[in-house]
Amino acid sequence: MFKSLLKSLAISLSVLIVICLIVLIPRQPAGVVPGSGLIPAGWFDWPAYRAGVSAFAHSLLGDGPPFRTRYDEPLLPVIWAALRKSLLVLFAALLAGFLLGTLKGIFDYKMSRGRLNFLGGGSTWLIQSAPDFLVLLLAQWFIIHHANHIRFYAHEGIYAFIVPFILASIYPVFYVARITAASIATEDGRMYIRTAQAKGMPNRIVFYRHILSNSMPRVLTHFAPLGVYILSSLLLIEYLRNFVGAPLRMFQAFDYQKMMGTGDNYEPALIIGLAVCFMVLVHIFELIGYLAKKRYASR
Amino acid sequence: MRKNPILRIGAGMFAVLLILVFAGPYLPFIDRHLTAVSHRWSADKHLILPPYDYSSQNLLGSNKQGVDNLSRVVVGARPTLGIVLCVSALRYAIGIPLGLMARARRGPVHTLLTGMNRLFAYMPPLLMIAMLAGLPLVVYSSSRLFWMILFMTLVEIGRVGYIVQRQTAAIAAESYVEAGNALGLKPWRLFRAYYLPALLPELAVNFCLDLGKVMMLLGQLGLLGIYLNVSPEQLGTVGQFGRGYTGSDWGAMISDHLYDLFVSKFRYVLIPSFAILYVVLTFNVLGEGLRRKFNAVGRAGS
Numbered sequence: 244m245f246k247s248l249l250k251s252l253a254i255s256l257s258v259l260i261v262i263c264l265i266v267l268i269p270r271q272p273a274g275v276v277p278g279s280g281l282i283p284a285g286w287f288d289w290p291a292y293r294a295g296v297s298a299f300a301h302s303l304l305g306d307g308p309p310f311r312t313r314y315d316e317p318l319l320p321v322i323w324a325a326l327r328k329s330l331l332v333l334f335a336a337l338l339a340g341f342l343l344g345t346l347k348g349i350f351d352y353k354m355s356r357g358r359l360n361f362l363g364g365g366s367t368w369l370i371q372s373a374p375d376f377l378v379l380l381l382a383q384w385f386i387i388h389h390a391n392h393i394r395f396y397a398h399e400g401i402y403a404f405i406v407p408f409i410l411a412s413i414y415p416v417f418y419v420a421r422i423t424a425a426s427i428a429t430e431d432g433r434m435y436i437r438t439a440q441a442k443g444m445p446n447r448i449v450f451y452r453h454i455l456s457n458s459m460p461r462v463l464t465h466f467a468p469l470g471v472y473i474l475s476s477l478l479l480i481e482y483l484r485n486f487v488g489a490p491l492r493m494f495q496a497f498d499y500q501k502m503m504g505t506g507d508n509y510e511p512a513l514i515i516g517l518a519v520c521f522m523v524l525v526h527i528f529e530l531i532g533y534l535a536k537k538r539y540a541s542r
Numbered sequence: 543m544r545k546n547p548i549l550r551i552g553a554g555m556f557a558v559l560l561i562l563v564f565a566g567p568y569l570p571f572i573d574r575h576l577t578a579v580s581h582r583w584s585a586d587k588h589l590i591l592p593p594y595d596y597s598s599q600n601l602l603g604s605n606k607q608g609v610d611n612l613s614r615v616v617v618g619a620r621p622t623l624g625i626v627l628c629v630s631a632l633r634y635a636i637g638i639p640l641g642l643m644a645r646a647r648r649g650p651v652h653t654l655l656t657g658m659n660r661l662f663a664y665m666p667p668l669l670m671i672a673m674l675a676g677l678p679l680v681v682y683s684s685s686r687l688f689w690m691i692l693f694m695t696l697v698e699i700g701r702v703g704y705i706v707q708r709q710t711a712a713i714a715a716e717s718y719v720e721a722g723n724a725l726g727l728k729p730w731r732l733f734r735a736y737y738l739p740a741l742l743p744e745l746a747v748n749f750c751l752d753l754g755k756v757m758m759l760l761g762q763l764g765l766l767g768i769y770l771n772v773s774p775e776q777l778g779t780v781g782q783f784g785r786g787y788t789g790s791d792w793g794a795m796i797s798d799h800l801y802d803l804f805v806s807k808f809r810y811v812l813i814p815s816f817a818i819l820y821v822v823l824t825f826n827v828l829g830e831g832l833r834r835k836f837n838a839v840g841r842a843g844s
Contacts, residue, residue: 254653254656254657254660255660257657258657258660258661258664259664261657261661262661262664262665265673265674266673268677269678270676270677270678271678287678287679368826368830372754372822372823372826372827373819373822373823374757374758374761374762374815374818374819374822375758375762376758376761376762376765376815377761377812377815377816377818377819380765380803380808380811380812380815381812383808384808384812387806388806467663471663471666474666475666475667475668475669478666478668478669479668479762479765479766482765482766483803490666490669493669494669494672494766497672497673497676498676499672499675499676499766499767499768500676501767501768501769501797504675504676504677504678504680504681504682505676505677505678505681509676514673518664518665521663521664521665521666522664525660525663525664
């Protein structure tokens, strides 16, 4: 156990180093061919790369100039402010995904025997198949043109939470519903279920005590992947709402310009800082999923 | 044979898509050359300037340069689907061997897969591609599309490898594979005659679903304003790039109209988005149909 934990930690750290090395690749071409105006002389500037990595390492170890953002702010408060804006929505969407998703999964499973199957599994499948950005665009279009009392771009107040929360939890609900329904279907019909039914136990108790509690651990293995998914889908939600949470702040730090690739405001330290936060978040998701699974298994 | 309506619907949708890709540009109401109609005269001699509204001439309207939107979608189908197919095929061509090599769940390849999966969890694929798209290597290169396809491939290889690894591990536990091992068969023979037949159905289904995922990624990149294919000449002429017609794939079509989105005009972004929806649905229906077909075959065989 300890050894595997150590190995996992080593992999995480090396991944982090890889991220640092990718982020620190110099963003300006190595000079321009004289007289040509735009044609760069080389794709990759080794001396600049070495200098950049060493400067970053010195700043990290504390014997260089401290990291600043493009607006010359200290780094940590900026990262924390961006993270705080996304965290609540992230965890709320994850929780809602699991609670509502399980309910929808039970509903889908119950419907799967009847003629109205398309209302259950069919609807889940359809919504899960739709591209997420299209769902976001349609929601934005509807709110702006037909439900104007909802403030789509709200930065504070109740809508600042509700709008991104609902948008972020659409996909998780249907994702969990699909897994729950499939998991229940594999559990149902097993010998111990038939035994319980044969002994005359009420169907409702068999379902909730036996089937559901035994399919939950399988559903909970998807906790961490779903958290990662919500994190990346928050990027598009924040992008469309122009609300700078952690994922969008990272995207801004790339300073992507369609003309020249990267502008002058590229913020490598900020990107790495946010990546570290995402790493911690992923491991928190994994821990919560693990603990929840363990609790179910011990019952 | 059991009835499999879902597979039939999927095949039908796919056939429509193929017709659109290969014959679409030659249909009479499609302008293959995407000419910009700078102005038109109405019946009562009034000057009409683009963007043109929905009409019999422009079924989906036109953009601000007067290029027919329906033609853009139809002409763009070929490069779009080409990119999608390329990315998915590459993912599987690299991911399958990696997954097979990592089937024992240890060793360097397994560590590599774990590392890649972690990498794209700490830095979600969309963000990673957005960051890499700004590298001078990509921006000033004449083969930008090649690099973008490579990045789109790399971000999901870990996932493909993981799927293959999991399935191979399950197959390796079967007794007939143990029999093959006991016979001392060579690895290639084991792979071809024991693993591959059991792997193929599931892989075919996953490949279909993956095509849908890549299609979605293309749309997301478009929404973030990241072009997959811009030539250096277009980069050089500043004025043209800003307003001109840049790439022909659907992601670029979304990117071209991002500014309309910011002033709440959704039409131009929604047209290619619905095209993407159609493709994603096609591949998902096809995948679901294939899954049912293979499940039915498996049940009949057992």
